[in-house]
Amino acid sequence: MGNKVISEAVVKRLPRYYRYLEHLEQEGVTKVSSGSLARLLGVTASQVRQDFCNFGGFGQHGYGYDVSYLKGKLAEILGLDRQYDMIIIGAGNIGRALAGYKSFAAEGFKVRALFDIEVREPRIGDIPVYNIEKLSDYVKENGCDIAVIATQKSVASDVANQLVALGVKSLWNFAPIDLEVPDDVSVENIAMSESLYVLSYRMKNKNKN
Amino acid sequence: MGNKVISEAVVKRLPRYYRYLEHLEQEGVTKVSSGSLARLLGVTASQVRQDFCNFGGFGQHGYGYDVSYLKGKLAEILGLDRQYDMIIIGAGNIGRALAGYKSFAAEGFKVRALFDIEVREPRIGDIPVYNIEKLSDYVKENGCDIAVIATQKSVASDVANQLVALGVKSLWNFAPIDLEVPDDVSVENIAMSESLYVLSYRMKNKNKN
DNA sequence: TAGATTGTTAATCGATTAACAATC
């Protein structure tokens, strides 16, 4: 069971459902129908039901979905029912910002260490900063669920290769480059400049839409 | 001419083509075929040709595409042939990181000012920081092509509304929330936590792929 | 010219939407 292949399109929508369910729960809403959820997200009720149906369906005929139950199921599906140990490579602007961002930790994604070629401060907030030479020993000793690549573009793929060789299976990449990794490693890109380009595209082509 | 509606899927691929073309040009490569470009990006040659064909086609039968020419055309299409004035709302971790990120400026996206409810320093790098109360006057006086929302989630939609009311047409949103804006305003989201959730989803469901 | 490769139309594939029987 549960071996059905879920399309990438569906997977990318799950976090958004989760976010709205969190919101509804905070508002004290206890039940929600596919129709009202759809209206909230700006999608069709069909899509909402199809998406949940991929995982077996979590609703009750004639009633809808229990908000807390559905949220819990989504958390389970997304793997948010555990903690993740993260390290950040690159203690520049982005690396430091991510290290200081409290809400990731609150959601179970714990930044354990930063690495850079130059250690200017021993810690950023309460997270230790190490020389990049220590990376290998650190990972071997402490393990790492997710490595964040927040380096210069020029060294990003070398760093990625090193992390892959150390057995890290998940890379969160902020460098503007496509990383080549083996099949069993997954990469999520935060493509900031590409996103900016889409904005400028739309500005230029506004009249044509 | 040029009024053909381009699908979102195509638009999102354009920045990636542009990035590879930049790379090829730097490497001194002067011509490229749809086939070799496709191999590089991990897509089909058909898709490459279709995508460019949407804008009229920039190649030569039997030859391929001239790298510099194609890159120039993509820059034009993406609106990278001009400068953009940006402001950042929120001088916290992310706002500061973006303000300090040099490559946006190099690409023509100039951060002109930061705004926050509290001004701890008069400038971050060489970018002035103002009290959020000055936002309205600033925008009326200096204009703003793109506003970056780097605030707490709780105030993000208020800030967005204010920016929209001031006539800002492009929002680059880093807050984990969906902004509601009129049709003539465009929003690009950098959904960091959603991206993290996709990573954790894949970790949990690795065996099933 | 012959070979290569485009631009573009047609075919395929997958994702979204509609419909409705099942059922709470």
Place this chain on the structure above:
DNA sequence: TAGATTGTTAATCGATTAACAATC
């Protein structure tokens, strides 16, 4: 029970891929 709303199958739509005539 009657009304509501799900889970799921079938129909539609759009995006991707294949094919090939045009042509450099």
